[in-house]
Amino acid sequence: MSWLQLKARIAPDHAEILEHLLMEEGACAITLQDAEDQPLFEPDLGSTPLWSETVLTGLWDGTEGIEAMRERVKAGWAALIPDEPCPEIEVEILEDRDWAREWMDGFEPLKMGQRLWIVPSWHDAPEQDAVNLMLDPGLAFGTGTHPTTALCLEWLDGQQLEGCSVIDFGCGSGILAIAALLLGAPQAVGTDIDPQALEASRDNASRNGIDPARFPVYLPADMPQQQADVVVANILAGPLVALAAQITTLVRGGGRLALSGILAEQAEEVRAAYAEAFDLDPTAVKDGWVRISGVKR
Incomplete structure (x- = not known):
């Protein structure tokens, strides 16, 4: 036709x-x-x-x-x-044409940092002994291809996550929380305002053999009041500034924070919103987007 x-x-x-x-x-x-x-x-x-x-x-x-x-x-x-x-x-x-096949052919495995690969579900993992996160890009909300997601994944790959609790604030596909779990975190919590994002997170967690008890996901109103050792938030600069007090309270003293979804020209405003509570690292930049990370005082 x-x-x-x-x-x-x-x-x-x-x-x-x-x-x-x-x-x-x-x-x-x-x-x-x-x-x-x-x-x-x-x-x-x-x-x-x-x-x-x-x-x-x-x-x-x-x-x-x-x-x-x-x-x-x-x-x-x-x-x-x-x-x-x-x-x-x-x-x-x-x-x-076979549009689905052509679309699928556009997604290839991506290496993030030293240990982590993001592998579309129809591909074989390039390194069987690596940490391989199997992802279905058809569920959208974050596939690892965008610079902001890549910045967060590379940061997680460089962290010691064994024994650490994680919160993925604005979890989307769940890619960041699932990566943290595969990299050694015993538990992660995801939250997102979109119910479809929560469903995508659950589906991708299942695809990676993650026990649902290790990765509960919530709408913001339903999320338990708790802190974590590591918090990642890949959303937008405006919400990151507006929600700075809330996000800060999610991080334990001595805990680590990574923020992205920020254009380079927005970095200073976001840094200023978190500078009082965190010792911030130098800003990481990728293709005009940045990641801001630090340790809570």
């Missing part, structure tokens, strides 16, 4: 209108992409930013009536925005 794809470059304030028109035509998927490789920095709470120019793409499972569809979209646009010309709509026919 062939697929029909309609694509247009559009200003962000008009993207929702074109999306509506394509959905009215029965699009089975709509995607929004950056037209100019423009970075988006951390948005204000409750906002959904778009790039200054966006590529909006609609996908249909069939190729009938292409020109009629395009004309209806143009007419709908003219009725809604008579003073603005409809953006040029490109048409492309996509021949059917």
Whole structure:
């Protein structure tokens, strides 16, 4: 089966209108992409930013009536925005392929530090005697490919975790907590505001043979009041600053903290929020993102 794809470059304030028109035509998927490789920095709470120019793409499972569809979209646009010309709509026919296989082929095992490998579940581990974390990237929320996740994994790989309790604050896929457990921590606790993230954490823990009793996960409201020897939080700079008091209380005296999800230009603000309670290490940088770590006084 062939697929029909309609694509247009559009200003962000008009993207929702074109999306509506394509959905009215029965699009089975709509995607929004950056037209100019423009970075988006951390948005204000409750906002959904778009790039200054966006590529909006609609996908249909069939190729009938292409020109009629395009004309209806143009007419709908003219009725809604008579003073603005409809953006040029490109048409492309996509021949059917094994999309799942192509997507899977894009994920390869990744080495983090000296001992740890992140291995997609359909790959064999490159080093059977290494610490191999089997992960299903289809569950998203953190696959090890993003610099912030890699920074945290490399930090964990360099820690002595035997006998240490761990809290993964904003656990996502559970990748950081599971790595800590495989690297020697006897127990880790995960918390996340997204119930799907908790499910992903449970699934990935099971895939790695982790006893659920060693890795309980909670929504924030349900999380027990406890401290840990090691706390990792890979979220965003704004929440890290806003929640600094709460995150600080999770770390035992003499315990270790690692923070990421922070752009390089945000590092000083985050460091300042934790400097009073922690002896901070030099900031680690990777591809414009940073990790801030330290020991609680």
